[in-house]
Amino acid sequence: MQGNAQRVSVQTNILSANQQVALGNRELFESLRLLVMNLMSAPGAGKTTLLEATIQAIEGQYRVAVIEGDLQTDLDAQRIRALDVPSHQITTGTVCHLDARMIYRALEVFPIKELDLLVIENVGNLICPASFDLGESLRVVVCSVAEGAEKPRKYPVMFHRADVVLVNKIDLAEASGVNLEELMANVRDVNPTATLFALSARTGEGMKAWTEWLRQAVGRQRIEDSEMLVRS
Ligand SMILES: Nc1nc2c(ncn2[C@@H]2O[C@H](COP(=O)(O)OP(=O)(O)O)[C@@H](O)[C@H]2O)c(=O)[nH]1
Numbered sequence: 001m002q003g004n005a006q007r008v009s010v011q012t013n014i015l016s017a018n019q020q021v022a023l024g025n026r027e028l029f030e031s032l033r034l035l036v037m038n039l040m041s042a043p044g045a046g047k048t049t050l051l052e053a054t055i056q057a058i059e060g061q062y063r064v065a066v067i068e069g070d071l072q073t074d075l076d077a078q079r080i081r082a083l084d085v086p087s088h089q090i091t092t093g094t095v096c097h098l099d100a101r102m103i104y105r106a107l108e109v110f111p112i113k114e115l116d117l118l119v120i121e122n123v124g125n126l127i128c129p130a131s132f133d134l135g136e137s138l139r140v141v142v143c144s145v146a147e148g149a150e151k152p153r154k155y156p157v158m159f160h161r162a163d164v165v166l167v168n169k170i171d172l173a174e175a176s177g178v179n180l181e182e183l184m185a186n187v188r189d190v191n192p193t194a195t196l197f198a199l200s201a202r203t204g205e206g207m208k209a210w211t212e213w214l215r216q217a218v219g220r221q222r223i224e225d226s227e228m229l230v231r232s
């Protein structure tokens, strides 16, 4: 019993220490009026592919940078850099999530004052990243059709806290034997207020609705920014 109590206490301390740093990050991002997206999913749901397609859709209009999180390799950062977008890879070794301090340290790599959008692609995992606030203003969860329709109900914490859920790989619905309506309804059950998009990063189907939504979200941030400048 005592061992369990100690474990809970250590975990609570880790989370509250993370929360302190996350608050500092959030204040910094808000002072810069920078939209920061925390992109999360199970491994292989299509985060990087979606990000590549999203960047291609909004490039030219907004200045974007990406922080990549993986246990090993900088393969994803290379994919993003191939699009001429600054990208920094964090390798966590055995740690299954990014934390606020890792993000704070990575910020010195970017000219963040010049950015409109910072995307953080978290380590592929539907559990731990949900509990570690990074200071982001937008939590986006990707759920691929190929994972099965029941995942939102099995991993409710991740889905419950999402602002946006992207149901990816709709081109595979039939081949996977997954009912898209059922999957969407399961997302809705767990999180009735999240903004929901069904799409395929591979075929491009449904991508426009998502990228337009994001374009407007970044635009709103910039308008609020210029309103603040006028007021001050
Ligand atoms: N059929 C299909 N495959 C996809 C789609 N999006 C991503 N993939 C594939 O899924 C695999 C994992 O994608 P990746 O972007 O690396 O996933 P991540 O681990 O979440 O970053 C790759 O082989 C992608 O080509 C999609 O919409 N449809």
Ligand SMILES: [Mg+2]
Pocket: 047, 048, 049, 076, 121
């Ligand atoms: Mg990836």
